[in-house]
Amino acid sequence: MELNFLFILTSLPLFTIGSSLCALYNTSIKMIRKEGISIHKNYMHCFRKQFKSATPLWICLFLLCAFFLTDLYIVCFILDRKYVLLQVPFLILLFVLFSIIIYAFPLLSFYEATLKDTLKNAILLSLSNLPTTILILFIPAFLLFLSSLSGKNLVMIGSLLFFFGFAALACFYSLFLSKILLSCEKDVS
Numbered sequence: 001m002e003l004n005f006l007f008i009l010t011s012l013p014l015f016t017i018g019s020s021l022c023a024l025y026n027t028s029i030k031m032i033r034k035e036g037i038s039i040h041k042n043y044m045h046c047f048r049k050q051f052k053s054a055t056p057l058w059i060c061l062f063l064l065c066a067f068f069l070t071d072l073y074i075v076c077f078i079l080d081r082k083y084v085l086l087q088v089p090f091l092i093l094l095f096v097l098f099s100i101i102i103y104a105f106p107l108l109s110f111y112e113a114t115l116k117d118t119l120k121n122a123i124l125l126s127l128s129n130l131p132t133t134i135l136i137l138f139i140p141a142f143l144l145f146l147s148s149l150s151g152k153n154l155v156m157i158g159s160l161l162f163f164f165g166f167a168a169l170a171c172f173y174s175l176f177l178s179k180i181l182l183s184c185e186k187d188v189s
Contacts, residue, residue, distance in 0.1 A: 003027060004167035006043045018058025018105065022050035026109035028167065028174040029181070046109055054108055057115055061101055068094050099126035099133050106177050125180060132176045139169065 003024065011020040023046040030037045072090040075083055103122035107113070113121070126133045143161075147154040157165075 001164065001167070002039050003031075003043065003170075004162075004164055006040065007166050007170075008162065010043075010047055014062075015055060015059060016047075016051070017062075018054035018056075019047050019051040021058070021101075021105040022054045022109035023047040024167065024170045025106040025174060025177065028170040029106065029110075029178045032171065032174045032178045050109055053115065054105065057104060057108065057118070061097060061104070065094065065097050068097065095137070096123070096126075098137055099123070102126065102133060102136050102173075103177075103180075106174075106181065110181060125184070129176075129180055132180065136173055136176070139172075 007020050007024045010023065011017045023043045026046040027037065027039055027043045030042060031039070068090050072087060072094070075086045075090065079086070100119060100122045103125040104118055107118050107121055107125070111118075143157055147157045
């Protein structure tokens with residue numbers, strides 16, 4: 001609960017979500033590895049440390065996602081139905097962007113690298129761990145789908161995410177990401 005509260009609090013100015021994601025994944029992966037950390041101290045240390053590098057990355061990825069989601073909205077709801085196949089390139093690009101987001105922020109929180117190298121490694125990790133990437137992307141997509149079915153679902157899922165969900169999802173994802181990062185470390189050494 002503390003980790004979820006810290007994530008929400010530090011994400012309130014929306015431009016800080018990148019460093020918040022770095023801190024969330026860094027802390028949850030260290031918890032999964034049973035490194036005996038102080039959640040608050042580790043989170044805030046990583047948040048401050050990654051602020052300069054994670055913020056521009058987050059803003060760029062967010063703007064790209066917003067652009068492609070807007071294009072997808074136009075193709076789906078504004079253009080004539082004969083242009084429905086135009087959705088496919090936007091869906092592929094969104095899949096690539098969300099895949100990069102999954103791996104870029106944990107990589108950024110654990111390794112010193114340029115943004116270019118971080119993005120390249122995130123793409124390589126997303127492709128080499130495609131089943132994990134699909135699973136990680138499926139869960140929020142499924143929650144979004146459930147939320148869209150009714151207002152009651154939206155309130156219930158939103159409340160669960162607000163009180164527990166972000167940290168719970170990060171800890172669940174960290175089970176996989178921890179193994180992936182450990183295998184990368186073994187490959188390098």
